[in-house]
Amino acid sequence: MEKAKARGQNKGSVTLRAAIAVIVFMFALFLIVLAVSILRARSDAELAAQSRAFAASQVVATNARWIVELSRQALGRIDSALGADISFSSPATGGNIEAAVGSLPGNVKSYVVAADGRTVFTTDEKWQNIDIRDREYFRTVADGAAFHVSPLLVSRLDGAQIFVFSRRLERGGSFVGAAIISFDVSLLIPIWESLGLDELSTISFVREDGQLVARYPYAAAPLDLSKEPLFTRHLATADSGTYTAVSAADGAERTVGFRRVENTPLVAIAGINTRTTYLPFWRNTIITLLLAVPTALALAAAIIWIVRLLRKDELRRAQLEEALEHNRMLVRDTHHRVKNNLQAIMSLVRLHPVPEDIKADLQGRVTAMTEVHEHLYRLDRFTEIDASTLLPAIVNRLTEAFASNVTVEYDIDPLVLDRDQATPLALVVNEVVTNALKYAFADGRAGTIQVSLKDEGDGTMRLVVGDDGPGFDPQTAKPGLGTRLVKAMLRQLHADEPEFTGNGGAKVSVRFHATAKPAHA
Numbered sequence: 001m002e003k004a005k006a007r008g009q010n011k012g013s014v015t016l017r018a019a020i021a022v023i024v025f026m027f028a029l030f031l032i033v034l035a036v037s038i039l040r041a042r043s044d045a046e047l048a049a050q051s052r053a054f055a056a057s058q059v060v061a062t063n064a065r066w067i068v069e070l071s072r073q074a075l076g077r078i079d080s081a082l083g084a085d086i087s088f089s090s091p092a093t094g095g096n097i098e099a100a101v102g103s104l105p106g107n108v109k110s111y112v113v114a115a116d117g118r119t120v121f122t123t124d125e126k127w128q129n130i131d132i133r134d135r136e137y138f139r140t141v142a143d144g145a146a147f148h149v150s151p152l153l154v155s156r157l158d159g160a161q162i163f164v165f166s167r168r169l170e171r172g173g174s175f176v177g178a179a180i181i182s183f184d185v186s187l188l189i190p191i192w193e194s195l196g197l198d199e200l201s202t203i204s205f206v207r208e209d210g211q212l213v214a215r216y217p218y219a220a221a222p223l224d225l226s227k228e229p230l231f232t233r234h235l236a237t238a239d240s241g242t243y244t245a246v247s248a249a250d251g252a253e254r255t256v257g258f259r260r261v262e263n264t265p266l267v268a269i270a271g272i273n274t275r276t277t278y279l280p281f282w283r284n285t286i287i288t289l290l291l292a293v294p295t296a297l298a299l300a301a302a303i304i305w306i307v308r309l310l311r312k313d314e315l316r317r318a319q320l321e322e323a324l325e326h327n328r329m330l331v332r333d334t335h336h337r338v339k340n341n342l343q344a345i346m347s348l349v350r351l352h353p354v355p356e357d358i359k360a361d362l363q364g365r366v367t368a369m370t371e372v373h374e375h376l377y378r379l380d381r382f383t384e385i386d387a388s389t390l391l392p393a394i395v396n397r398l399t400e401a402f403a404s405n406v407t408v409e410y411d412i413d414p415l416v417l418d419r420d421q422a423t424p425l426a427l428v429v430n431e432v433v434t435n436a437l438k439y440a441f442a443d444g445r446a447g448t449i450q451v452s453l454k455d456e457g458d459g460t461m462r463l464v465v466g467d468d469g470p471g472f473d474p475q476t477a478k479p480g481l482g483t484r485l486v487k488a489m490l491r492q493l494h495a496d497e498p499e500f501t502g503n504g505g506a507k508v509s510v511r512f513h514a515t516a517k518p519a520h521a
Contacts, residue, residue, distance in 0.1 A: 020310065023303050030299060038285055046255070049277035050242040053257030056195050056270030057240065060203045061259040063191050067105070068165070068264045071181050072147065074100050075167035078110060078179040086112060086120055086169060086177050098123055106187035111180040112169075113138065120177065126157050141168035141178045149265055151211035152185070152222040161185040163205070163213045188216035200252055200273035206230075208265050212249075219249050230258055235267065247271065385422045387415045387453055394426055395433050395451055402437045405444065411452040415461065415514070424489035425463070431486045432465040432508050440469025440506060461514040466507030 081096035101110045101123065112121040117133040132138050137150040150164040167179040192203050205213040210226025212219060225231060229245055240259040247254055254271035261268050388410075395408050417425065433449060441447045452464040490498060495512035 020307055023306055027296075027299050027303055030296065034288070034296075038288065042285075045277060046244075049244075049255040049272050049274065050257070052277070053242050053255045053270050053272045054240070055257070056197070056203070056272065057257030057259045057268050059195060060191060060205075060270050061261045061268035064205050064261045064266050064268045065264055067183070067187070068149070068261070068266065070104055071165040071183075072167075074104055074110075074181055075147075075165060075179045078112065079167060079169060082112065082169070082179075084171060086114065086171070094121060097121055101181060104181070104183075107184040109182045111182070112177060113180060114177040115142070115175055124157070128157060130156055135164075137164045137166040137180065138178050141166050142175055144168070144175075149207060149213060151207060152213055152215070152219065153182075154222070155182075161214075161218055183214075185214045185216060185218060188214055192216045195270070197270075198273055198276045200276060201254065202247075202249075202269075202271040204269040204271070205261075206267045206269055208260075208267060213266065215249065223249055230256065230267075230269070234258065235260070244274065384416045385419065387417050387425075388412045390417070390422060390426060391429055391451060391453065394430055395449070398430065398433050398437060405446040406437065406441055407446070407448045409448060409450045411450070411454070413453060413455045415453065415455055421493060421512075421514075424492040428463065428486050428489045428493075428510070429465065431483075431489075436465070436467040436469065436506060439472075440467040455514070456511070459514060460511055462509065462511045464507065464509045466501075466505055468505040471502040471505050 077100035078097050081093055081100060083093065097110060097112070101108050109124040110122065111119055111124065111127075113132060114120050117131045117138075119127065119129065133142075135150075135153075137148050140148040146168050148166045150166070153162050153164060154160070155162050162182045162184055164180055164182045166181075168175065169177045169179055188203055188205075195201075195203070197203070199217060202215055202217060204215040206225055207213055210224055210228070210231050212223040212225060215223075225248060228248055229243065234241055234243055235258070240257075242255060242257045244253065244255045246252070253274045255274055255277060257270045257272070259268050260266075391412055392408075392410055395410075399406055399408060429451065433451070436449055447468050449467045450464070452462075454462050454464075456462055486498070490510060490512070493510075493512040495510050498508055498510040501507040501509070
């Protein structure tokens, strides 16, 4: 009993845990799907930013190459316009120099500076006599470089941010000066505007040594980027690409597209502001969360409510199982007590001076009822009894009691009898078999008794009990107490009229409506 109870409790606990696990799994699956969708949207936004930055860097690189190439050509034309003596300046020379730089874009100024630092010619209306021999763009060409691109500079004349291209001038193989073109950084504004960037996104020209050449929106000051990831990691492995980093210029995070500018010492950079890039993502994410969070909270509340219901149901089921087990114990005890009381009655009958044949009849009848109750409590099946075990138990007790030399043959279908049919059927079998043992084999001779109970398949069963004794004449047989008892029990079974056969041995056949079902059902 305790093991069965424990199995029931374990089964209930497993069911409860399984239900809770399924609910939690579905909730976790909802959260996982939500998280995956958000992460995927973020990844898509990141890819879009990288694609945009990469495309923008291509545009910036194209313009940088165009500016460098135009500057080379303009400086070459200035060199040609100067003639053999760069110190000699005529109106024609000045006109040629102005023509050489006239087609250049932006606010362009040109200078011709002699080797001693004197400015020989300039198109700068605000020019002042300033010694530029300390400037990198002059020193580099003076030291032998044919062409040079300066880093970002702040003009000593007007404080504007500029960048400079310079060309070494030689006459007779000797350095005689430098031809110089300066561009205002505002040259980058049309490029920046054409890309449709916001004020926190930037475009830049950077020299290959990491020195900033030009940037828009404007940088606060000249900047060395040689220690930044672009130069320490990315350009070391690829001539173009994208990455995300915090800018050394202003501390803003950007998705950066970069590209080496072919045939120039420059790297073109486009930095796309991540806040702007991810703005649609965050907007969509907030909308999603505004819908998903209440849903998740509702699901969580539903889970808690369902779990509580399941726990209450489990507790109620456990209480019902406990009550059922208690009732089973009471019923088992009742059947056991009934059996003991019936046996006590038999003991009292044996003590009274009653004829032995009457005692035997009483004992058989009580034994039949005792077997029914014993099967009910011993097999823990209080409403059903297996006919294939009940009937042999009754008949075997009778053959033992009469000490007869009789063989019993059984042909019993595996049927489960309702308890309301079990007792009258047991008494019928008891009376018929007792009658056979008393009269068919009264002289102690050997014989055979057949007991058959078959399901006829139409909601009825047929009981047949026969023997191979001398038989009897049903017409002349006098009905006794046993016959009256059999008929009374058959009425309880709602049976048809029994059929008696007396030739070649006695046989009783009776058909009754069954409330039984197959034992395996």
